Ligand code: F6R
């Protein structure tokens with residue numbers, strides 16, 4: 001059976017500030033998706049949040065980019081926005097860049113990670129959700145899960161994944177994509193994806209073996225709001241869907257990279273580097289300096305498209321040290337205040353006063369004599 005797993009998210013109002021999502025918004029989303037399940041459009045759903053982002057996890061048989069599914073997500077976000085406006089939640093409707101739906105939520109503000117695949121006998125799927133960062137934040141953990149033999153033992157000792165994977169990488173500045181082979185082109189892949197604000201891993205495909213090579217095994221949202229809106233309006237908090245086991249990295253191999261709270265861009269005013277902290281949903285509330293950035297992972301077994309779960313995978317003491325380390329790093333980088341590399345380089349900042357400052361003092365600049 002072919003099933004489509006769609007994870008669609010939007011920030012339609014923060015509570016308070018940009019910290020979390022009000023329970024009334026979650027309730028509205030649950031009601032809308034529940035109706036769609038009764039009507040047979042969805043097989044199953046789960047609604048949650050990460051920080052101030054409302055997250056719709058849905059399964060169905062309509063395929064990717066389906067108009068009905070996207071319209072359902074759009075309608076749900078619109079309804080939640082009405083409530084957000086009534087409660088005067090912060091930035092109500094901020095990610096909905098248009099009034100009218102035009103067939104697909106892509107390019108309209110929400111973030112989308114969806115993939116269609118043949119459900120296996122046992123199909124573990126993980127929905128990852130990040131807040132206060134950008135799509136390139138997934139580059140490192142996805143690379144490590146699918147390409148780093150020091151993370152993923154299966155790459156070395158499991159014959160069904162020993163040949164590696166194919167990475168589809170997007171250049172989000174030039175709007176181009178390229179498929180590259182792991183491990184053959186590993187160093188070239190790293191040369192690209194290390195520049196995480198420009199090159200992002202979009203999908204991973206199996207190379208050969210047990211799984212169909214034309215069905216993705218991982219997908220990451222890559223929407224760049226500032227490119228859509230023509231100005232910075234947020235850091236495009238990304239989501240990803242990853243399948244695991246039986247010829248793919250084991251669940252624990254997919255999760256292990258998050259034990260290292262790597263530095264990502266975003267955090268306060270979308271303009272700072274900071275550690276990404278793996279947390280359970282109950283701790284996915286961005287408080288200190290509007291962060292530090294968070295990542296949540298909900299695990300499901302699929303049963304003919306039904307979502308058996310979730311298991312809140314980072315709500316586990318296996319990630320206590322990562323959280324502690326993230327807090328230590330947060331303390332350390334915060335002491336840099338307005339200095340790089342805590343504050344992002346000029347071209348990546350969401351907020352800047354520099355043009356105004358320069359304008360004010362431009363006549364006081366003198367040519368250097370030596
Ligand atoms: C980061 C984020 C927040 C806001 C900050 C200022 O992505 O959403 O850190 O940038 O709280 O928000 P405003 O300018 O709305 O007061």
Ligand code: MG
Nearest residue numbers: 011014018052
């Ligand atoms: Mg927000």
Ligand code: MG
Nearest residue numbers: 052053131237
């Ligand atoms: Mg957010």
